[in-house]
Amino acid sequence: MTALNDLVRPDRYPRSSRYDPAWLVGLDMGPNPLWLLEDLVRNLELRPGMRVLDLGSGKGATSVFLAREYGVDVVAADWWIPAEDAAAVFTEAGVADRVEAIRTEAHVLPFEPESFDAIVSIDAFEYFGTADNYLPYLTGFLRPGGQLGIATPAMTREVRELGAIPAHVKRVVGWEAMAWHTAEWWRFLWEITGLVDVTSARLQEDAWRDWLLWTRVCAAQHPDGLAVHQPVIDMLTEDAGEYLSFALVTARKK
Template structure:
């Protein structure tokens, strides 16, 4: 079984400088820093920008955004207490750069045009597939502002498959209907003309990275993992992550 040392990966040089134990203990979903590091290759993040980390969970991605890109971060999450997240940001030395807030993704407490960028790592699938959500969310972006999401994805739409593949259904049930192809996301956003889609790609390494992360977490916690079972059965036939970025017309 892979161990914490296997989380140091040359493909993700920035993420590899972070304490693997800390990352695994903050686990709420697969490899958030790898996803963000890869997504950021398609974004233009500059020091001093205001960035919303939507669905920030325990906050590893917000720490990464603050440290790696020198941006000011608003870490917004529904399930994790902002007090716990704030303690993490202070302990990680980015307390002055990151503000933690509890908010529901449809009731964001910000002025229109407040953000230079919005990123969402492994959370958009919980609320972002509704047709009207892009219009709501982009209201908070400045003209020219950027949006980037990393979200579980399939190589073929479930609609085309005709059913949720059984090994995926056994793990996440109906929620897999929110897992789409990168091309689905490209069309879903581009057709609105609310944004210009700047990239929409399926990660080549997505299945492999996801399985490695799940195996390391299972090994570290000593608990059996439904994700390992699902990903092992999948063998990369269906599962990966989609990385999608867009810019609001400026």
């Protein structure tokens, strides 16, 4: 059985490994968000005091991490999770003075233009960010020179190019896999606007293994965990990295 301690991997994720795996699994909404964020930030420059929007922040683990690890002020914006629930996580983590929870939909963000130094989005952009007009909308909230970084489920080849969603993915994810793209697809979508310089667009190394490990640990932690997580475990095991990955994409507003 996969144990909580398997999530402590200081060689690969030194900062994430300082967090209690039970706390993190308790906030589970998808594959290890701290690993994704820690890897993504390798391509960003975050400095203390910056104002950062964590878009699609879920139950808030990534917002806690941003505040603690990089000393930034965070607005944690999410649609499914009530702001009070996220705020309770921030209070318990001792970062309530630096992280504000807001419940909002990603197309009607209640912020001033050019009011953020950076926007990050972990395992959320696939739900709202694939339309041609979304990057132009979102970058309106970034100051000139501000940074954007996303980690999003990805494919190693475009579904359009394959002609169909691979059967083992379609069985579990359905049509939503149409929002899973290659890193190069994101690079083109963003760069063609002329609004940003894409500073990196890569697939996370061994993303499927990280995702599988996380899912196995989550499955082992709850009485009905296996029933909930087995389809994803089967999908990732069958895939073995042929198609499934995570894209880490960063850009700087001109």
